[in-house]
Amino acid sequence: MDVSTKDQARTTVFAPRLAELLDRHRGDAVFRLDAGTVGVGDPAVIDRLLWARPMRESERPTFKPFRGKAITRGESSELMQAITRDVRGALRKPLETGIDLSGEWPKVGHCYLRKLMFGADPFRLQLLSRRRLEASHAVSRTVLGTAAALPGGSVSADSAVSDLARHTFGTLTEFDFRHRLHAMGLYRRMASPICNTVSTLVTNASWLAAPFPADTPNRHILLETLRLLPPSWNLLRFASPEYPDIDRRIGPTDDVLLLPLLTQRDPRFWDDPDAYRPRRWADVADPDTVAGYLPFGHASERCWGRHLVLPLAERLMDLMRAGGYRVSPEQTVGRVPLDGLLGVRVRVVRG
Numbered sequence: 396m397d398v399s400t401k402d403q404a405r406t407t408v409f410a411p412r413l414a415e416l417l418d419r420h421r422g423d424a425v426f427r428l429d430a431g432t433v434g435v436g437d438p439a440v441i442d443r444l445l446w447a448r449p450m451r452e453s454e455r456p457t458f459k460p461f462r463g464k465a466i467t468r469g470e471s472s473e474l475m476q477a478i479t480r481d482v483r484g485a486l487r488k489p490l491e492t493g494i495d496l497s498g499e500w501p502k503v504g505h506c507y508l509r510k511l512m513f514g515a516d517p518f519r520l521q522l523l524s525r526r527r528l529e530a531s532h533a534v535s536r537t538v539l540g541t542a543a544a545l546p547g548g549s550v551s552a553d554s555a556v557s558d559l560a561r562h563t564f565g566t567l568t569e570f571d572f573r574h575r576l577h578a579m580g581l582y583r584r585m586a587s588p589i590c591n592t593v594s595t596l597v598t599n600a601s602w603l604a605a606p607f608p609a610d611t612p613n614r615h616i617l618l619e620t621l622r623l624l625p626p627s628w629n630l631l632r633f634a635s636p637e638y639p640d641i642d643r644r645i646g647p648t649d650d651v652l653l654l655p656l657l658t659q660r661d662p663r664f665w666d667d668p669d670a671y672r673p674r675r676w677a678d679v680a681d682p683d684t685v686a687g688y689l690p691f692g693h694a695s696e697r698c699w700g701r702h703l704v705l706p707l708a709e710r711l712m713d714l715m716r717a718g719g720y721r722v723s724p725e726q727t728v729g730r731v732p733l734d735g736l737l738g739v740r741v742r743v744v745r746g
């Protein structure tokens with residue numbers, strides 16, 4: 396895919412498996428991916444599959460059970476309330492001056508968000524939102540285990556820690572390792588997507604658009620970025636008895652992989668689908684109602700964090716605008732690896 400900006404031409408190169416999906420299956424409603432998985436690229440079929448039954452616990456990206464223990468509705472909504480207060484508090488802070496956002500993204504954006512949101516939290520909690528933990532499940536388990544095993548764990552009422560940290564320590568009444576592990580695991584489940592997904596989104600936006608033109612609103616850039624380079628590029632649902640009745644190509648033991656990556660570039664729904672055109676959002680009152688546009692999931696269970704993600708991303712974009720940041724003119728190719736989160740690696744420079 397080519398991205399031409401005023402600045403220069405940039406080429407986005409997808410990992411072979413993603414490129415194959417786009418080349419071979421764009422416009423396909425239902426197709427076999429492997430022996431046990433069927434891909435779905437048609438918004439009407441996706442709609443029927445997702446309304447057929449509620450999301451199972453094991454399918455939840457954020458609130459799936461933690462080490463076999465279910466996360467209750469009450470627990471999840473308390474955590475979302477805590478992180479919402481933290482994001483609102485962070486957004487009230489004046490835009491920083493004199494910070495350096497140049498370097499390798501998404502790493503730079505991740506570090507900025509971590510400091511902004513959780514910079515005052517106890518060291519053991521700060522460790523849990525480190526980017527390095529994303530790279531290895533084993534390292535993540537070890538760090539989490541160590542954080543939970545350390546004695547102590549309280550915060551004074553007047554300390555500047557995040558509400559998420561206050562909530563985490565507030566649930567620790569006595570030393571019970573499993574309980575502490577659970578509480579700190581949930582801290583990580585909340586803190587990590589804030590840093591990780593938002594920095595990935597802003598990196599993708601930078602790749603498509605930086606330096607951000609003065610006459611293009613951040614929101615339009617983000618909506619178009621979420622269309623072309625959606626960090627959440629697929630939704631997985633495990634085999635279900637309702638599915639074969641919806642489409643006979645889905646067998647009773649088939650999982651289904653629903654693919655916004657395809658619906659959001661389907662020429663039946665988008666003019667010039669591979670072109671980066673933020674203006675296409677200028678007259679759209681509610682992006683949630685646009686057919687095939689599912690960057691935050693489907694109406695049956697839309698992302699709970701999306702109202703936090705967009706303003707945080709916009710803050711980072713405002714900082715990039717204010718500092719005159721752009722993609723390094725030397726980077727003409729952006730590679731998109733096959734990963735849980737779809738994102739480009741970008742070198743950002745000033746001026």
Ligand code: HEM
Nearest residue numbers: 455456457458588589592627630690691692698699700704
């Ligand atoms: C760029 C940022 C993000 C994107 C693109 C995104 C995307 C999505 C998508 C596509 C779903 C639906 C998944 C499905 O139906 O299988 C979802 C659900 C959800 N998201 Fe997000 N998300 C983002 C950030 C966040 C953040 C920062 C949080 C919380 C701090 C969050 C919390 C949730 C929750 C709670 C759900 C409902 C399912 C569950 O309980 O796990 N998301 N998100």
